[in-house]
Amino acid sequence: MKNLLTCVFLGTCITAAAQADFNNVLSAGVEDAERFTTDYMEPLSESVVYSISTGWYNTADAKPLGGFEISIVGNITGFKNKEDKKTFLLDPNDYENLDFVDNPGVAREVSTALGDISGTEMFVEGEVLGVTVRETFELPSGLAGEDINFVPSGYVQASVGLIKGIEIKARFLPKMEYEDASIGLYGIGIQHDFTKLLPADKILPVAISAVIGYTNISGDYDLTNARLIDGENQRIEAQINSWVFGGVVSTKLPIINFYGGVNYITGKSVTDVLGTYRVTSGPFASETYVDPFSITKKVSGVTGTLGTKLKLGFFRLNAEYNLGEFNTATVGINFGFR
Numbered sequence: 001m002k003n004l005l006t007c008v009f010l011g012t013c014i015t016a017a018a019q020a021d022f023n024n025v026l027s028a029g030v031e032d033a034e035r036f037t038t039d040y041m042e043p044l045s046e047s048v049v050y051s052i053s054t055g056w057y058n059t060a061d062a063k064p065l066g067g068f069e070i071s072i073v074g075n076i077t078g079f080k081n082k083e084d085k086k087t088f089l090l091d092p093n094d095y096e097n098l099d100f101v102d103n104p105g106v107a108r109e110v111s112t113a114l115g116d117i118s119g120t121e122m123f124v125e126g127e128v129l130g131v132t133v134r135e136t137f138e139l140p141s142g143l144a145g146e147d148i149n150f151v152p153s154g155y156v157q158a159s160v161g162l163i164k165g166i167e168i169k170a171r172f173l174p175k176m177e178y179e180d181a182s183i184g185l186y187g188i189g190i191q192h193d194f195t196k197l198l199p200a201d202k203i204l205p206v207a208i209s210a211v212i213g214y215t216n217i218s219g220d221y222d223l224t225n226a227r228l229i230d231g232e233n234q235r236i237e238a239q240i241n242s243w244v245f246g247g248v249v250s251t252k253l254p255i256i257n258f259y260g261g262v263n264y265i266t267g268k269s270v271t272d273v274l275g276t277y278r279v280t281s282g283p284f285a286s287e288t289y290v291d292p293f294s295i296t297k298k299v300s301g302v303t304g305t306l307g308t309k310l311k312l313g314f315f316r317l318n319a320e321y322n323l324g325e326f327n328t329a330t331v332g333i334n335f336g337f338r
Contacts, residue, residue, distance in 0.1 A: 026289060027124055027281070030289055033273075034292070037273070039112070042112070043085035047077050048153070049240060050322075051152075052240070053265045054303075054320070055075060055332065056169065056244060056246065057191060057259070059309055060193060060206070061193060062209060063161025064338055067161035068336055069335065073155055074152070075154065077150060078150045079114050079144075086111065087112060089108070089110075090109075093105070097283075097284075113140075114143050115144055116143075120139040124282050124283060127283065128285070135283070154173065157332075164197065169187075169189035171186065173185035186215075195209075208248070210245075211244070212243070221236045222234070222235050237274060238269065240267065241269075243265070243266050244263050245263065245264045246263035256309070259309065263303045264301075265302070265324070266298075266300040267299045267300070268297065269297045271295045318332045
């Protein structure tokens with residue numbers, strides 16, 4: 001579980017891979033491992049898409065030509081009360097080889113990567129040379145099991161004003177490595193302030209903009225020391241991207257302003273389980289799997305944003321809350337001109 005915490009604070013998109021004995025599920029065969037991993041990872045991938053889709057704007061008032069702003073943005077996506085995202089129903093009848101040690105054959109709730117259920121023992125059983133062989137192992141728990149009820153993300157973002165109410169944006173997090181994990185992020189966006197095209201723009205008390213943003217986060221985690229699985233170069237690589245299309249309205253006051261938006265989010269995560277895996281115990285002890293499977297999850301939804309921005313000359317500070325399938329709080333420390 002220590003490795004799980006490491007990955008959370010590096011970016012969380014590869015968190016599930018860090019669970020102790022996670023790849024031991026492969027001892028039940030590729031099909032069962034892929035089915036379990038898909039259900040286990042799904043809520044985490046979804047929460048990351050929502051987390052990286054925020055922070056694209058802190059006003060609808062686009063910067064004039066030559067205006068710029070550099071921001072340090074941090075997001076916290078919470079799931080404390082999302083009980084439906086912390087568990088999934090594992091039915092042994094949907095699996096070829098995997099079953100519960102207690103009450104075998106009966107479906108029950110188990111932890112996702114966001115959950116806190118621990119101590120769930122599974123077994124794999126089969127005939128080897130006429131002898132029944134059984135191996136047991138414990139399913140991984142999740143973030144809530146370590147009293148973590150949020151998914152963090154952060155990056156540096158820059159915005160530059162062009163002509164006719166157009167503003168371009170870019171966000172970046174250089175590749176970070178810690179122990180067996182690494183994470184990196186980049187994104188591009190554009191904002192168009194429609195009110196800049198109106199003759200009365202200078203006297204209007206509000207601005208109205210459209211925003212489009214794309215974000216990509218990638219990471220990998222080295223899987224090591226599984227009890228039932230031997231092998232080489234075992235790792236998980238994840239790519240998560242999101243598109244956001246938003247409409248924004250804000251006030252245009254000198255010091256403090258308020259803004260709100262409605263956003264459509266769409267994204268996709270691809271998680272590749274890579275390397276060589278040799279089952280060393282149980283009925284499948286002779287099996288070897290190379291790059292066993294890849295999981296794809298698509299996400300879409302609508303969010304609403306409410307925020308405020310304080311502007312004190314070169315220094316600006318904004319805070320916002322985003323309501324959606326996963327709620328996200330965002331804070332930005334900004335430095336800008338015009």
